Amino acid sequence: MANEGIHREWASRIRGHEESGHLVESVVEILDCAALCFTEMGFQGTSIDDVARRLGATKGRIYHYFRSKTDLFFEVHREGMTRLMDAVTAAMDAGGTGREKLQRMVEAHALTMMQNVAYEAVVVQGVHLHRLSATTPEQRVILNELMDVRHQFEQLFVQVFHEGQADGSVRETADTSLAVKGILGAVNWMAIWYRPRADESPETQKAMAVEVAGLQIKGVT
Amino acid sequence: MANEGIHREWASRIRGHEESGHLVESVVEILDCAALCFTEMGFQGTSIDDVARRLGATKGRIYHYFRSKTDLFFEVHREGMTRLMDAVTAAMDAGGTGREKLQRMVEAHALTMMQNVAYEAVVVQGVHLHRLSATTPEQRVILNELMDVRHQFEQLFVQVFHEGQADGSVRETADTSLAVKGILGAVNWMAIWYRPRADESPETQKAMAVEVAGLQIKGVT
DNA sequence: GTCTATATCGTGATAGAC
DNA sequence: GTCTATCACGATATAGAC
Numbered sequence: 001m002a003n004e005g006i007h008r009e010w011a012s013r014i015r016g017h018e019e020s021g022h023l024v025e026s027v028v029e030i031l032d033c034a035a036l037c038f039t040e041m042g043f044q045g046t047s048i049d050d051v052a053r054r055l056g057a058t059k060g061r062i063y064h065y066f067r068s069k070t071d072l073f074f075e076v077h078r079e080g081m082t083r084l085m086d087a088v089t090a091a092m093d094a095g096g097t098g099r100e101k102l103q104r105m106v107e108a109h110a111l112t113m114m115q116n117v118a119y120e121a122v123v124v125q126g127v128h129l130h131r132l133s134a135t136t137p138e139q140r141v142i143l144n145e146l147m148d149v150r151h152q153f154e155q156l157f158v159q160v161f162h163e164g165q166a167d168g169s170v171r172e173t174a175d176t177s178l179a180v181k182g183i184l185g186a187v188n189w190m191a192i193w194y195r196p197r198a199d200e201s202p203e204t205q206k207a208m209a210v211e212v213a214g215l216q217i218k219g220v221t
Numbered sequence: 222m223a224n225e226g227i228h229r230e231w232a233s234r235i236r237g238h239e240e241s242g243h244l245v246e247s248v249v250e251i252l253d254c255a256a257l258c259f260t261e262m263g264f265q266g267t268s269i270d271d272v273a274r275r276l277g278a279t280k281g282r283i284y285h286y287f288r289s290k291t292d293l294f295f296e297v298h299r300e301g302m303t304r305l306m307d308a309v310t311a312a313m314d315a316g317g318t319g320r321e322k323l324q325r326m327v328e329a330h331a332l333t334m335m336q337n338v339a340y341e342a343v344v345v346q347g348v349h350l351h352r353l354s355a356t357t358p359e360q361r362v363i364l365n366e367l368m369d370v371r372h373q374f375e376q377l378f379v380q381v382f383h384e385g386q387a388d389g390s391v392r393e394t395a396d397t398s399l400a401v402k403g404i405l406g407a408v409n410w411m412a413i414w415y416r417p418r419a420d421e422s423p424e425t426q427k428a429m430a431v432e433v434a435g436l437q438i439k440g441v442t
Numbered sequence: 443g444t445c446t447a448t449a450t451c452g453t454g455a456t457a458g459a460c
Numbered sequence: 461g462t463c464t465a466t467c468a469c470g471a472t473a474t475a476g477a478c
Contacts, residue, residue: 026443042349044265047471060444063473127413128263128346174432182436185410186403192348193402211395215403219440247461268453280455281462290454445478452471460463 017065027065030055035076035118043073043125070135074142077126080119081149087112088156098164099221105160106183106213113190114205121191154180161220171221183216238286248286251276256297256339264294264346291356295363298347301340302370308333309377319385320442326381327404327434334411335426342412375401382441392442404437 017027033054037046048059048069055061066072091108092101113120126146134143157180164170173179190212196205238248254275258267269290273280287293312329313322334341347367355364378401385391394400411433417426 040351042263042265044263045350048473049471058445059473060446064443067473069472125349128342129266130261173436175429178429178432179436181410181414182407182433185413186407186437188410189402189406192406208396208399211399212403215394215400215440216407217440219436219438269455270453279463281464284455285461288455443478445476447475447477449474450472452469454467454469456467457465458463459465460461 026061030062030065030072031076031079032118034072035080035122038073038076038125039118039121043069043129048072068139070139071142073122073126074139074146076119076122077146078142080116080123081146081153083116083119084109084112084123085149085153088153092156092160097169098160098162098167099169099217101160102157102164102170102220103213103217105157106187106216107209109184109187110190110209110212111205113187114194114196114209117191117194117196120188124188124191154184157184164221169221173220179220183220186216187212247282251283251286251293252297252300253339255293256301256343259294259297259346260339260342264290264350269293289360291360292363294343294347295360295367297340297343298367299363301337301344302367302374304337304340305330305333305344306370306374309374313377313381318390319381319383319388320390320438322381323378323385323391323441324434324438326378327408327437328430330405330408331411331430331433332426334408335415335417335430338412338415338417345409345412375405378405385442390442394441400441404441407437408433 017024023031030051034046034051037051037054040046041050046069048062051072052059052062062072066075087108088105091104094104095101096104127150134140158176161170161176161180165172165176238245244252251272255267255272258272258275261267262271267290269280269283272293273283276282283293287296308329309326312325315325316322317325348371355361379397382391382397382401386393386397
């Protein structure tokens with residue numbers, strides 16, 4: 001995995017509450033509830049009490065693990081980005097022509113959006129908050145990291161796009177960045193409208209991801 | 222304009238502050254400032270004082286025209302949707318094959334996003350707030366209207382998509398709704414990343430709109 | 443590690459002068 | 461029609477018991 005090093009370093013470091021590289025269960029529970037709340041009600045629309053209530057606890061529990069509401073939001077965002085990065089880098093590293101890689105990457109992106117709607121909806125929300133509520137200098141650092149990773153994420157697609165143009169599997173375009181932003185927009189938008197159905201099978205999800213990716217890739221080949 | 226009647230009725234009715242079908246200047250000023258604030262800081266992140274400060278006034282002025290912060294947000298949203306609807310219906314009513322109409326509609330959509338970033342970023346934000354902060358019954362009515370209009374907007378594209386499939390200018394797809402959501406997502410996403418440059422000419426904007434639309438339409442033809 | 447207070451403050455909304 | 465108070469309330473964050 002060529003790009004693992006790029007993002008692994010910034011994952012999982014909430015006040016040191018981790019063991020063997022994984023977040024402890026208590027933290028995951030909190031993040032899950034927070035993701036749902038933020039997704040349904042927005043950052044500022046969610047109170048810590050809301051998250052606590054959903055957790056079946058009180059704020060004491062949350063403030064034991066997270067310094068502030070902003071830190072909590074950032075951590076959910078970070079986790080969402082990590083899952084996207086993992087999925088897309090894996091798809092990217094499996095070889096093939098530029099076009100084949102691109103198709104797989106977009107599929108992976110779409111599938112991850114569907115399988116982690118709550119987290120990814122927070123990531124999409126986070127795009128809005130440019131520097132909002134980054135009060136402490138420490139938070140600014142984290143915010144900058146998150147923005148960097150989003151940029152790196154986009155660059156993965158740009159890079160493979162160019163590979164594809166080099167090997168002739170992807171069409172020449174007026175503006176590569178614009179083309180990539182279009183593709184990523186189409187997929188990111190899924191966080192807005194996609195909600196899993198009760199009876200939805202993994203096969204159906206996969207089929208949707210392939211369909212969405214196919215339409216986008218067709219546009220650039 | 223076949224669809225004018227669909228949305229004209231819900232435009233411009235802020236406490237009756239309108240003359241000859243247009244909003245009075247005072248209201249437009251407030252909406253402009255509010256749009257900028259909401260775009261930069263989000264709905265809950267924006268205080269009425271923020272809007273007032275930007276306006277060079279105090280809240281008294283705002284509360285004279287709008288009952289509540291929520292009403293203000295809704296009105297910005299409504300204005301943004303109106304501009305989108307106007308542009309897209311005009312593009313749609315100019316005739317041609319399904320594919321040609323679709324291309325023009327997406328171009329118009331994209332161009333409107335660029336020319337009204339603040340308003341349209343609020344529209345995009347508004348998609349998140351499903352029923353958030355719709356406290357009074359009157360607000361619920363307005364929110365429902367806004368959601369209806371968003372749905373109608375999407376249906377315009379679905380409809381022309383089918384026209385195109387009927388006349389053979391648009392490819393058959395597994396799921397029309399999915400294909401349209403992809404296109405709209407790609408264009409809506411512009412509200413996130415696009416910010417006009419100081420020296421950007423209308424021609425450059427138009428060229429970008431055509432490029433974005435072209436890539437999307439190529440995917441479905 | 444989780445709870446129950448509680449301090450503290452920002453913000454939405456109103457009342458009333460001008 | 462716009463301003464200057466001012467109220468009322470909810471939410472973040474903390475302190476300290478258990």
